[in-house]
Each structure stands twice: as structure tokens, then as C-alpha cells.
Amino acid sequence: MLADHGTRVKRNFSPVYLAILSGIVLTILIINGLLEVSRARNGFYLLLEREGIAHLQYLEKNIQESIESLPLIEGPPGTHLPPALAEYFLSLEESVAEYLVAVASRLDQAVAEKPLTPADLQSMADQYGVTSIEIYDPKGNRLRGGSTPSESAPENPLLRELFEKKRSVAIDLFGKQWTGEAPWFFVAISRKSAPGVIALYLNRDQMERTVRQFAVQRAISDSGLREGILYVSVVDTQLNTLGHTDPVFIGNKLEDPFLRNALQSDQPASRLYRPPKGDEIFEVAKSFSIDHKPMGLIRIGYSQKEIHPILSHIQKNVILSILFFLILGIAAVAFVWVNQNRHLKKMKEMEDRIQLAERLSSLGHLAAGVAHEIRNPLNAIGMGLQRLKKEFLPEDPLKKEEYIGFADLISKEIRRVNEIVEQFLNLSRPFQLNRRMSSLEELLKSVSALFQEEAHTHGITIQTEIRPGLPWMNVDPERLTQAFINIMKNGIQAMDHGGKLRIESRALKDRVEVVISDTGAGIPVEQIEKVFNYYYTTREQGIGLGLPIAHRIIEAHGGQLSLESQVGSGTTVTVTLPV
Numbered sequence: 001m002l003a004d005h006g007t008r009v010k011r012n013f014s015p016v017y018l019a020i021l022s023g024i025v026l027t028i029l030i031i032n033g034l035l036e037v038s039r040a041r042n043g044f045y046l047l048l049e050r051e052g053i054a055h056l057q058y059l060e061k062n063i064q065e066s067i068e069s070l071p072l073i074e075g076p077p078g079t080h081l082p083p084a085l086a087e088y089f090l091s092l093e094e095s096v097a098e099y100l101v102a103v104a105s106r107l108d109q110a111v112a113e114k115p116l117t118p119a120d121l122q123s124m125a126d127q128y129g130v131t132s133i134e135i136y137d138p139k140g141n142r143l144r145g146g147s148t149p150s151e152s153a154p155e156n157p158l159l160r161e162l163f164e165k166k167r168s169v170a171i172d173l174f175g176k177q178w179t180g181e182a183p184w185f186f187v188a189i190s191r192k193s194a195p196g197v198i199a200l201y202l203n204r205d206q207m208e209r210t211v212r213q214f215a216v217q218r219a220i221s222d223s224g225l226r227e228g229i230l231y232v233s234v235v236d237t238q239l240n241t242l243g244h245t246d247p248v249f250i251g252n253k254l255e256d257p258f259l260r261n262a263l264q265s266d267q268p269a270s271r272l273y274r275p276p277k278g279d280e281i282f283e284v285a286k287s288f289s290i291d292h293k294p295m296g297l298i299r300i301g302y303s304q305k306e307i308h309p310i311l312s313h314i315q316k317n318v319i320l321s322i323l324f325f326l327i328l329g330i331a332a333v334a335f336v337w338v339n340q341n342r343h344l345k346k347m348k349e350m351e352d353r354i355q356l357a358e359r360l361s362s363l364g365h366l367a368a369g370v371a372h373e374i375r376n377p378l379n380a381i382g383m384g385l386q387r388l389k390k391e392f393l394p395e396d397p398l399k400k401e402e403y404i405g406f407a408d409l410i411s412k413e414i415r416r417v418n419e420i421v422e423q424f425l426n427l428s429r430p431f432q433l434n435r436r437m438s439s440l441e442e443l444l445k446s447v448s449a450l451f452q453e454e455a456h457t458h459g460i461t462i463q464t465e466i467r468p469g470l471p472w473m474n475v476d477p478e479r480l481t482q483a484f485i486n487i488m489k490n491g492i493q494a495m496d497h498g499g500k501l502r503i504e505s506r507a508l509k510d511r512v513e514v515v516i517s518d519t520g521a522g523i524p525v526e527q528i529e530k531v532f533n534y535y536y537t538t539r540e541q542g543i544g545l546g547l548p549i550a551h552r553i554i555e556a557h558g559g560q561l562s563l564e565s566q567v568g569s570g571t572t573v574t575v576t577l578p579v
Helices: 015-073 083-113 118-128 157-163 204-223 257-263 308-391 397-428 440-450 452-457 477-493 546-556
Strands: 132-136 142-145 169-172 185-190 197-202 229-235 241-244 269-273 281-290 293-303 436-439 460-466 472-475 499-507 511-518 560-566 570-578
Touching: 015 204, 015 229, 015 269, 015 281, 015 293, 015 308, 083 118, 083 169, 083 185, 083 197, 083 204, 118 132, 118 142, 157 169, 157 185, 157 197, 185 204, 197 204, 204 229, 204 241, 257 269, 257 281, 257 293, 308 397, 436 440, 436 477, 440 452, 440 460, 440 472, 440 477, 440 499, 440 511, 452 460, 472 477, 477 499, 477 511, 477 546, 477 570, 546 560
Parallel strands: 460 499
Antiparallel strands: 132 142, 132 197, 169 185, 185 197, 229 241, 229 293, 269 281, 281 293, 436 472, 499 511, 511 570, 560 570
8 A cells, every 4th residue: 555745654673683582593692502401410320319329229239238248257156158248248357357456556546646545545445436546555554444344354365465575466356156145356456656555346236236337448449430420328327427439538427418318218319419619519319228228329420421422512502502593584574575675665665656656647648738838828928929030020220130139039938838838748649769770879879969059058078988889769759869869958958157077878688777977066966856756857947858868768768867966076877778
């Protein structure tokens, strides 16, 4: 639907819309990229969680088997065990004995560094999970210690051998029945820092706990850890560390709400956390029990170092994808924008042409009526003027000359009015071309020659650069001549104080260009778009039909007429005609 001049809607695809659409596309791509990275990260953590659960189930089975086999070591002496189990118990006994001997050596060094009170010894006994720490002189007299065992030192044959220098280490941990009223289990060594003996005593519960702790530690050590697993830990129901891949943490008590909740749940739990010192850790925890009795919690921690490079690679790919699709999206939107603006420009040109045609039609009908009414009086005036010049000349020579001058002036103005009427009539007539093969080169030369005398009179130089060999064209030579005359006449009239009018022509691939330029006053920028409107003129005596009619003739030939002008430098009109 076409709008009127006053209500025409400006339809275009603003660059602001392009920026908004690009921003929307970028936002969608960024959100999609973030979701993709999040999905990849969650996928990795899900895989780690599944791997951790499988590993924990394997550890749980090993720990259960180890703990369930411990009663066999507590059986009566001489109990027959399978070779593999006997070898396992032997290595377990050795580990427990080595641990307690090492504890006794550390205590010997601590006693040598500073005197320890009975309270200090009891505190150390609690720390290492023993009942009492006893220190004897070389004769077997008790110097310091905690709660005294029921069996005195001189009555124990192993301790007597220490006092008698027959051995340096005495171990009495295994080979006795653990049921009923438990005997004392002990490890004693000859002191290196001073003469005497230092002994560690354990009751049945402490011995069971120590053996169980080493059984758990052995199960962890035998499980084998792949690269990327930072630790495996086992805690009891009180969150005391029973086993850990790093023995430094054995015996530590943990206070962690996550572990306490996992201990009370039957399902595995996982989390991503950052310890006070170190990088982020992905941890999977699972509670375990023996004979439906809760025993504690197994934990496994994974390093993030193997995930970060993969996630960084995915992030780089996502960023590159975002940039690629963003460029593609912007290019697509820009392509739509260019095509849309081209389409809207064509629509606007069509609207202008239709509206111009409507105006021309109405003006043509009006001009036809006015011209018809004016031509008859003009003819009568012209005929009367001719009779006056022939039949009513004054006899006085001076008056006769003045009379003839006025008659010629009136005749000239009648001809000018008649030309204007003819132009009005041309607007009202159907515009049809009488095409025939013509030489554009000859046509331009003849038009140039036509204005030589008038240009010389006004001090204007006409320069021509009409290249030979211009192709013959199927045109209406009369109409085309009229168009070039109108253009050149405008150029000459624009140079009031002389100047230069230049005519150039050149043949291109599928068209011919004719450029007509002048060195006149030029046209202001705000008036350039109006010069092709009918009846618009910048001269007092102009009627504003020259350029519009030339424009109409050129377009009727399928060509284009464009105008460039600069105030003070002149105007250039370019006519393009298809071959």
C-alpha cells in the first residue's frame, strides 16, 4: 500500500537492529557454550564418581575379607591355616611388631630429650593406642610409667633376657589366645639413650584395634592406585582415620558434616571441595559394614589436574565455535540487512515512480486543458501581430523602428509561451519511443555543434572527448537529442560569467557512459534530490521541466541519469545507456 507524501512511512533495516540481533545471537551462543562446558564438566565428574564407586566396592570387599579373617589369628595356638592366609597373617604380625618397636624407639628418644612425668607418659600412651609405657632400670626396677600391668617385669622371661643382655628386642604379641580374660601384650626394647628397658603394654581391645588398623592399611596398600588418585582413606564410625595411603594421617580424627552424613547413608556420596592447603579435590565416599554392623567409611580423592586440561580444551573449542557461529550469524544478518535495504530501496523507488506517474498524469491532464485554451488565443495574437506589422506601420522612421522592435519582442515572448505550452502537451501525451539503430557518436557531435554559437556568446568553452568506435545503439535519436539538449542547456545557464562545458563518452562492457560537466555555481546538497521533480527550478525564469524530462527519456531507454554537484565547483551529470 502506498502512502501519501505527508504520511509516508520510513521503512529501513537500521544498523541498531543489526547490533541487537548480533547481541541476541552472541548471548544465545555464550549461554549454549556455558551449558556445553557445564555438561562436559558434569559428565567427567559423573565418570569419576562411577569409577570411584567401583574402586570403593573393591576396597570394601578387601577390607571385609581382611577384618573377617582376623578372628583366625586370635584362635588357639597351633590352629592350622591355609598357606596364603598364614603368609598374610605373618606379614601382618611383622607390620604390627615393626610399628610398635618404632613407637618404642621414638619414646626412648623423647625420654632422653627431657624428663617425662607419669601424666606425659599416659598422654603418649593414649596417642599411640597402648595401655601403658613402662621404663625400667638395668636391674628391672620400674622407674616411670602409667598404669602398672598385672604381670611384673622380673617374672616375665622375655624381659629378663633383656635385662641380662641376651637380646635387644622382646615381642610378645601373637601366639596366645585372645578370648576370655586377656593377657597383656607387650613390646620392649633395650634403651639406646640410657641403660635400661622401655616397654609398651596393650590390652586385648587395643591389640585388636591395632591389628584391625594394619589389616585395613594392608588392604589399601594392596589395592593399587592409578595416576590421578590422590588418596584412599578409611575411617571408623567415630571418624577416626584407620587407614590412609599417607600414613601421616592415620589416627587423625575428622570433623566434617559431609563425611558424617555419608556415614549415615547407604548410598555413595560425592563432592568437589578445596582443602585449606592445595588444589580442588573430587571425593567419593561410601559407608561399609560387616554382618550388618556399621564399620566406618571409605573415601577416595581424585586430582583435578587430569580434568582441567580436557576442560580447557573443550572451552577453547566452545569459544572457537562461538566465534565461528557469531561471525556466521553476523554475516547472515548483514546479508539479510543488505538485501532488505536493497529491497526497501527498490520499493521506495517504485513508490516514487508511481507517485510521480500519478502526479504527471494529473498534471498532464491539467496541462492539456490549459494548453488547449492558451494555444487558440496565442494563434490569434500571433496572426494579429503579423497584420499589425504589415498594415499599421507608422510613417515616421523613428516610431516605425520602435514599433517593429516592440512587435518583435511580443513575437519572441509568444514563441516562448508556445514552447512552454508544447512542453506541457508533451507531459500529457503517451510516452513512446521511435527506436532505430543510431550512432551515439554522431548524435553527441551534432548536439555539441548546436550549442557552439550560444556558448561562445556567453564566454563558455565546449570541450569534447568523444571516443571513436562507440557502438551503434537501438535508441530514439530525437528523444535522446532532446535529453542531451536539456542537460547541456542547464549547464550553460548555470555559468553566468563564462566557464567550461565538457562532454565525455566511453564504452564499457555492456553499457555506454556519457558525462557532461560544467564549472558553474553548483547545486546545494539539500537541493540535489529535488532537481528531478517537475516544476522545481533554481532560476527565476526557469520552469523546472528540463532535467525531469531528460531523466524520463533516459529511463525510458533503460538507462540511468545521476547528478553530482559541489557549490562553487560545478555539476556533473552522468548518463548510462545499455548497449
